[in-house]
Structures are given as C-alpha cells and as structure tokens.
Amino acid sequence: MTADEIRAYLEPRRHEFADPRSLVMPALKYAQTTRGHLSREDLDAVAEATGFTPSFVESVASFYDRLYTQPVGNRVVSVCITLSCMLRGSDEVWDHLCEKEGIDHHHGGTSADGRITIQEAQCLGYCDKAPCIQVDADETLGPFTPDSAAALVDELRAAPDPEEYWR
C-alpha cells in the first residue's frame, strides 16, 4: 500500500486525535488490508503517512498479535486455546486442523499451498461458543468439533478471498 492511500484513509480521522501518533495503529490495520500482512514497504508507507520512523512503526506492529510482520496465508484461522475452550475440546480441534493442513502442532503455521494459516489464539471472548474459531476478524464462530472445524477450513479454501484483509 502506498503512503498516499494511507494518508487518504487517515485524513477524515485526523481531527479525532490530539496527537497524530494515535493514527499509527489505524494506519497499520489499514495498510495490512491489501497484502494481509505488513511488508517492509507497507511499514515504510505507514511511517511516511504518519510522520513517525519506520522502526517505531515496526515496534508497534510487532507488539500486537493481529498485526503481521511476516507473510501469512490468504485466510488466517485463529483457534482459541484458552481455558474455557480447552475444557470444551479446543486441543482436539487444534490437533486435527494442524494434522489436516500439515502444520506444526507446536507453533501453527501456513499450509503448503499458502492458503490457510492456523494459529493459536488466546481467549477470543466467545467462551460461550467454546471451542471457538475466528477467521481473520470476522465474527467468531463456535462451538466446533474437529470435523466441523475441518469443514470450515475446506469451505474457506473453496471460497474466494475477501477483497480486503481485516485481521
């Protein structure tokens, strides 16, 4: 994404903040929508559009789980593994998805075809739907069984990618 595009996005929001630094996070989230992650160029563009240094912008991005400074799959599948979900079978869901996609159980990762990233998430605030899964920043779904979770991933793979990646 270019600095100009980011500037255009930020412009109507600028007056809402007494300090332009507050625009860094919205800018990062927006910059991420084209590629699904933040490339070096994206970070540079955010730095240019907001007036802060690239290093600062990267330090902010790297702090937050949902800002990706490394490439991820076309769809990011977050499997909640925190206590309530664990009690309801999230480990079984996790293991099944990792196995199905050929992904390392310990760290998660991206499927070989680059389409699907499976990652552990901490409590998503949908413990009443445990075990729950969030795809990108879509509304969290649940409860899942290992099989229904696998079916979800198959659906995602078959479906067209979203136009913008909000993660």
Added chain:
Amino acid sequence: MADYAPVDLTAENLVSFELNGEKVQAPAGTMLVDACHALGVEVPIFCYEPRIGPPVGACRMCLVEVEGMRGLQTACSTPVQPDMVVRTTSELATQGQESVLELLLANHPLDCPVCDKGGECPLQDRTFRFGPGKSRFHESKRHFLKPVELSSRIALDRERCISCFRCVRFSQEVAQDGQLTMQERGGRSEIATFSGDAYEARFTGNIIDVCPVGALTSIPYRFVARPWDVTNTPSVCGLCPVGCNTELTLREGVVRRVSGRDEPNYAVEEGWLCDVGRWAYDSADHTGRLHRAVVRDANGARETNMADALSAATLVLQRADGPVGILLGPAATVEEAAIALDLAGGALRGAVVARLGIPAGPLAPLRATRRAEMGDIDDAQTVIVVGGDPSLQQPVVELRLRKAALRRGARIVTVGSRRTGLADVAEHVDAAPGALHAAISDIAARIAASAEPVVLWDEAELAAEPAAADALATAIAANGAARQIELGQDPNGAGLRALGIPATGLRDALAAGRLGALITVHADPRSAPGRDAWDAALGDVPVVSVATHVDATTDRATVVLPSLTLWEQEGTLVSMTGRAQRVRRGADGPDGAAPGWEILIALGHYLGAPPAYRTPGAAFAAAAKAHPGLGGLTYDDMGTLGAPLPPPAADHLAGDAGESVAAGSAGLALVAVRDVHAGRAAQGSEALLAFHAPAAARVSAATAERARLTDGATARISSPHGEATLPVRVAPGLPDDAVFVALGTPGAAPESLLGPDRGPVRVELRP
C-alpha cells in the same frame, strides 16, 4: 554510565526523612535512589538512567520499603518526602531485590568469562552484592543467534539483554534518531532496528555506555581486552571545541576504547559522545602517521631520528634570514602555544606567533558578553542558534538542545541558510548565506522577548559579518539575563586566544619577505582555508613542521618533527565555552615521535636558550603566571572536570582583523562547514567506515540545473582566492544560489576557494 543523578546535599530545600534507621536529609523531590546514593546507601538499579529521561520503572531492581505504602516501591520513581521512613535493606526489600535478580539471571547466559563487559558489568556486580546467591531455576534459557551486528560499530548479543530499555530510550528520547526500538512482546522482546537495517546515526555509541550488561559492545573493542588488564584514563576529546570529557581505555600502550565517563561532566557533554569522538582514535595510526623524523635537502628527503632532526631544525632556524614565524594549529595545546610564546621571547626572540584560525577582532565584543556553559542550556526556556549547524560541527551540542526541547519544552530557534540537524525540534528563521544581518532584528527581538535566553552563535558565519556580530552582542547585552555560547571552529581556539595569539600578521609578514623561517605546530597552512595565499606567502621559506601526520605542509617542510596526538600526549584545551580541561596521556604512540611540548622545549635547548621548565605542568604553571587570560589556573584547579577561564575583555584581540574583502554579489555564496564527520580523523578511521564519503560540493537541485550540472558530475569551482574541482551532490534543504562544502576532508581542496582570513566568498560553478 551515570547511574545516579547528582544531588546537592547542601541545597536550601532539604527535608528530613529516615533511611535504614538513620535520620538523613535530602532536597525535597529528589528521587530516592539518587538521594540514597548521595547519602552513601546504594540501591541497585538497571533501567533508571537520569540522563535519558524520567524513570520508567521497568526492571524493578530498585525495590525498597516505604512505611505507609503497600508492598514495595521502586526507589527510582519515588521522590523523597518529608518524614518518610525508608528501608532499603529490610527483609522485605532484600527479598524484592533478590527476586528481581534471580529472575533476570534465570534467562541470562552467564557467559561472563567471554563477555567484554565481564569485570565491569553492573549485572555481575549487583548479583554479587544484592543477589540471592545461586539461581535455582534451571529451565532452558532463551536462545538467539550469537551476536548480530547492529551496525559496523556495535554488536548486539540478545541473549545477554535484560530489556532495560535504556538503549531504545536513548535512541528515541535523547538522540531522537528513532531507529532503535523494542520489538515483539513479552519474553520474545528484543531490541532491533527497522527490518534489521544498520543503526547509523551520529550518537549511536552511547548505547554501549548505557547498557548495564554486555549486550551491546563496541566491535573494534570486542575481545581486545579484559577489564583487569586495562587501565582507564580520564581525558578530553580534541576533535571539536565542545571538549567532551572522555575515558580512554588502554592496554599495552594502545588506546583500545574511548567512552563517556562514569562521572560525566554535566557542564559539558553530560557523559554523551558523538560517534566520531568515540571511534576516531584508530585514525591516530592510519596511513600517513609520522613514525620518524624527516629532513629534506637538495638531495631529497631522508628519515632520521629525533635528535638528528632537532639539530637540523636548529640549523634551519639559526640560519634563517630574518625572524622566525611560529604557526599554531587549531588543536595545538595551551602548553605547546605557551612554549612557542616563550621561544619567541627567548631562543627565537622576535619570532612572530600566530594561530591558524579565524581572526578574533570582529568577534571581540560578542565574546565579551555573558557566557554560558553547555549545562546552562538545561535551564533555558529559549535557545537561539545563530548560523552554523552544531550537529555537524559541534555534535554533542545537538543532544543538549534536543533535551531542552523534548524534556522541558524549551523553544529552539535556528537562524541560517539551511536545514540543520535540529530541524525536527527547532523553529527556523531563514537567512540567505552570508546574510545573517538581514535576520538580526528578528533575532534581537526574540532575545529581548525571552526571559533567560541562551544564544549559540557560529564563529565562522559571524566573523564573516562583523556588523551582525556587533548587533548580536548588543542584543545579548541589552537583555541582562541573556547568555551566549560560541559554536567555535577550533578545538583549542579559545585557549590560543586566551594566550593573546592572533590569527593575522604572520602570513602578511611572510608574504612581505620579512620572515626567514616558519615553525608549524599541528598546523597545515598549505591545506587550510586560503591555502593558495599561504602557498604564495610561504614561497621558499624553510619550514620546520611539528606534526602527527603527513600533510601538504610536511610534504615540503625542511624538517619534520613527528609528534604525538591528543590521544597520546598531555596538554590543556580550552573549550568553546571557555572551560580549560586537561588532555591526558593515553597511548604510547610511535617510538620515533615525541610530545609536541617536549619537541618545543627541546628546540629551546638546541637553540641554547632552554625554557625554565621540563614538564607540561610546569609549562602551564609558567603560562598561567605570564598570561592573565589563563586566570591563574593550575592543573589542580582543573582537576578532572576542568575549570572556566575568565571571560575575555571587550577589546581582547580587537586588532586581530583580516583584510576585509568585499565578496560582491556576483556568483553563488560559498558556505564552508567544518564537519567533524568529514574531517581527517573520521575519514581516516576504519571504525567509522560508515561515515566515509568523498568530498563534494552540495547544491540545491535548481542551482545544479542552472549550472548545467547533474548529481555526481564534476564541477569546477572558482573564487577570487582559487579554484577547486569537486563532484556535485544535489541535496534537499539547501537554499538556491549557494554552494556548500565541508572543510578538512583529506585529498580535497575546497579550502582553495576561501580567503585565509575567511570572510564572505562568492564562487562560480561550471561543468
């Protein structure tokens, strides 16, 4: 590393409180850690660094008990309050301190035997004194690839990092280069630059000094020495007139490291150094170092020993057809200059002594106004920088100005012809090159309207505009509380002037054929501004050159007497704020070389009229008696932090005025900057490879276009004083119709374009 802020226990606003059962006193509002330190009670710390900024409370090392407050408090962020009861060694406090240390060590590699910091490491030291003994946590530690290069000068060992944030805060809040940040989160946190780019900026080395563990180390120093086989000597940097206080680390007679002092000089550099001052020490040994004396005659040049060369020099001087000239370079020490003056009154009676620099006359009234020290910038609400660009010429000044702007919201105003290194924190008043006078009423109005302003002024630019200098002096004097700091050009310009040494007179005498020989002391007139005029004036006059490195003058000198450098010899330098500070002997230097002061004393002996002293100390003492400008100071007065000289009188050196050459208005204004990054020391340092850049003429895009030149093309530049050929660099932030050059870059000669007495110059730029 200045772990604790200085505390004045004799201040007026002392309050009483109880510390470990004793009634004590400290100024209200002092942070507890600092008060304790001043009172002789150590509270261990890691993240606190008062020079970097307000406490962040991150490491939690400084936990103490304060009665009435729940749990433990961080002493680094708890101010002293009347009647508080503090326990730093109670069971609870000790348990707190042990806890933090044990946890820090849990993930620390404990590779002290191979760590450059081993033996001088606060973590090691505090573990020993405040730790729980052995850590009982035996999980696997976190692993990183072994040291990565943060830049070509600094290595980062992430396993050793304790995430104290000092280095990133230095980058963000002190240097404000914004390049070094903490990345990732939690246990994965690590310090890093953008995408792993090199950390390149003007002050990066200070992060090594502030790191409380061995995570950041100087690459040239890596594995070179261990703390127990080195000695440390306090000294002063001789590369620019700020006069930063340094510490030289020596091993086997060689300087291995230059760092900021543990006990900084708050009046000067506050413990910070610029990267040139920190790393250029290796330039002392770079190619061109004079290892042996040289004598030149009709048969050519031959190397010889010092005694032989001194005899040859004696012959030259004795046979001279007329009086002798002695020319002192910009960094010649007070001692060397004083001995030269003594020679001129004794063995070389009638000798004409001058310094290579800018005539003092036009600046005399300005220099006589109320002077400030760098530390005074800390209290100023308004700072006005008139001309120049301290970031390039007197680098550490930049950090003081940034501190004033960021930490206290002081208003910084720069006046001049271009974007300076302070552009992001300063308000800028534009003045065309050589036209400060046009902005002077604006400046005067700002000075008048400010409560206690500090005015920083550029020696070269104001000397070129005497009317502006006078007006500035008047404006400063008119505001009874205003003070000024000279942004000088020469590392010891103030010291040489204090001895009454003018910049003018000698060259005219040479040109008029009145002198029979010339002694140069760390002076290279053949490369200096006005070099063509110097060449013409020198003609065939025999030269005896006391020098450290080969230069244009030693190349043609009859006798070259190899001298030690400022990393190797004793002496005194007077900073631009008038502070006399001692340079200490560090490295041994080449066997064939001798200290400059010793060479000059020896010359006196050889000439049959030795001065009455044998040591630099005695030479200084004699000088202090003879020259009121030195204020009767002694080495003892100077101690390790130096002492201010009395301010010069309004007519001091008033007659030291060069020919005033009108620059006219045709052509482009020439702005010559003494950029320490472009100077010989930086360009000759291997450690500072990142700063190596060929000399260039920098112009705006429009100026280049008008001269039908493109970026990188070679330009022929001519002025009334001479010609130079330089590649063109098109740079942003420069005014049109001006050419910017850096002085002192080896191998380039923009100095030809200048007049020897400086002053305004206009040039023609052609392909």
Added chain:
Amino acid sequence: MPIMNNVYRQRAAEKPLVTLDDYRAAGGYTALPKALADVEPDDLQYVFMRSGLRGRGGAGFPMGKKASFLPKDSKKAKYVVCNADESEPGTFKDRDIMAFNPFQLLEGITLAGYAIGAERGYIYIRGEYEHQARVLDDAVRQARAAGLLGEGILKSTLNFDITVYRGAGAYICGEETALLESLEGKRGQPRLKPPFPAVAGLYQSPTLINNVETLAALPPIVENGADWYAALGPEKSPGSKVFSISGHVMRPGNYEIVLGETTLRELIFVHAGGLRPGRRVKAVWVGGSSVPVLGEGHLDTPLDYESIQAAGSALGSGGCIVMDDSGCIVRASLRLATFYRHESCGKCSPCREGTTWLEKLLMRMIAGEARMEDLEMMETLFGRISGKTLCPLAEGAVAPIKSALNMFRDDFVRVVENGSPRPEPMMAGA
C-alpha cells in the same frame, strides 16, 4: 440472545437494539435529555457516586469517586475512555452489551462526558471484536445524524463526540495505562503510576476510564435515580452485574443478576443449566482467570464483591469459568500460565521472566518430568513475582495458580509423580 435482567434487560430483552428508533422505542435516550435539562455536571457526578456503582472491569472501584478525581480547574482537554478491550479469559459480557445495546453505551459515555466536562470519548475495543466495532461505528453515525453526538447535543451547549478505536490483539491493553499508550499509537505497555489517568491520562490530559458495563449502567441510573440503583443488592455491592459463564456447564452464556441475591451454585446450576450428569464441580474461576480459584466448598457464596472476597477470591470481571471433576487442575493452571506468558507485555522483568518460567515449570510437570522440589520451587517463584511488578498482570498470573496449588496440592503431587494425560474434553453437543 443474552439473558440480561434489570439494568440491561430494559433495552436488550427482545431483539438487538441496533437502530436508534428501536433503542428509543425501548425507552432509550431519556436519561441524556433529562440530565442536560435538569442536572448540573457536578450534581451528575454526585448521582453516580450515590448510586454506589462500582467499576465492572475488574477492580471494582467506585465509579463516581473516580470521576471526582479529575481536576476541576484543569485547562487541558478532558477525555472519557471506555475500556472495551475485554480479553480476560472467560469474560464476554461487554461483547453482548455492545452488539445488542450499543446506544445504551453511547448514552452512558455521553453522560460521563457531560459530568466531567469532556468533549471527546473513545471506545477502545479489542481488535478481535471487529463485528462489535462495526455495530458501534454504525450506532455512532446514527447518533451523530440525530444530534445525539457532535456539537450542541440536543440543542444544549454540550459538544461531545465518540471515536471507536480498535486494538490489534493484546490482553495487556485492557490495563488502563497500557490502553492509553495503545490509544496514543504506541506499544501497549503500562505506565508507571502515579500520575493516575484522572490527572494525566490520554495525551497527558485528565481522563476518566471505565469499563463498558460500568458506563452502560449510567443511563438507567440517571433515569431511575441513584437511590433506585443503590437499593439493588447489598449496601457495599449495589446494583446488578452481568456474569459470563463458560466451561463445563450446560448453558454457557451471559446472565445478569442482582449482586448478593444469587449464589455461585445458583449461577451454575440454575442459570447455566448445571453440569453434565454425574459430574461435580472441581474448580471455579469466578471473576475471570486472574483471581484465586474456588472449589466445590465455595458454591454457596453469594455473588457480590464482599462475599466473594471473603471466600478467598474476587468478583473481578465476572467471567466465571467452571471446571468439573473430569478436568485436571494442573493442566488448567498450565493453560493459564501460557496465557499470561503470551500476554506479558515484557516491560518489567519479574513478569516477563517469571511468567516464562512458570509456564516451563508447569510444562515439565504435565510431561511427568518434574520432581517434588519443583513444587517448592514454584512456591518460591510466586514469591519472586508477587508484589514486584509494574502492573497487576503478573499478580493475575500468580493468583489462580498459587491458589490451585494450595487447594489442590494432592493433584499437583500426583501429576508430578505421573504426569497428566490429556483428559476427555466436554465436546460440542455433549
């Protein structure tokens, strides 16, 4: 549909009130006009104070009292910040207030803004709640169009607007000073206190920070009077509270109860439908995961701040996680340790290093690689962390695990001896 009685029921009973008309039809936006017409800002603060409303974000600090800490004579802008970061494990109440009743929150924030003299409010919402954030965005648009936000609200002199600010995945941003850092565009790392946000908060200006549920309670309080609210529940814990309940219960969800009137047993067995047949309660984390764990013996504790505290835990966020006797307390502890290790911001050393070590220690126990000394070591570790850190996150990591070790020591001993195989979870549909 969440089951919210009393305070939130009024508006959220039938269907999501996501249009202004529906909210108005349900009686919304009556408190704000009333306050603007009849109540001076200082008096409004007094109403808050008298209602006895306590913060619902975790610490339970009296809301009106906090508002009164903001300096009255400050020349700086003031702000209201609504903490919608809701990331405490087991907690999902704010989610439903925002999704089903966004206008009640906007009205509450506006009332708070009016009371303290602020002109802008921010809702800092966790990035994962993008859906709720869009609902709020839309509600803000509608409110603005209707003159309920913006300049001269309801033709009064009140200027007030609200910005919805999205986080990006970091639990620590729920801690109020970390939230402010994040809202200022930085890494969300807590600040040293003092100064407190009331004095130097957002952009170093006086700032009132409250939880979603706290602020959403303001309209009914203003409408029905402080006395009405104060009369609900016990004197020191007045009002109603939404409990999120999850884990091994049959009907997980949000239940609003009047504080002090319902016991933990009733919450689990009446509201949440109890456990699977034949199962018994093993452990309950009643106020989110950062509180000491309770056991079967505590089930008759009434749900209010004081009673839960007396039982040895805390009401916290009201995120109640229930584990039956099929679960392993050591595994549950490890899962929480992992959470805190992952979420530690890394600023202060005892938390950054301590949570890392705690997780490693528990991992070895689960794997059957630990020794009995490790239990003592873990106790030492609690002491090494507790009371040493910059913010309460690390305390939150210690509390549930330390209490678990105390209460279920036998289980820990057994796991150290034998390791812990993964138990059968309670699967969907079970």
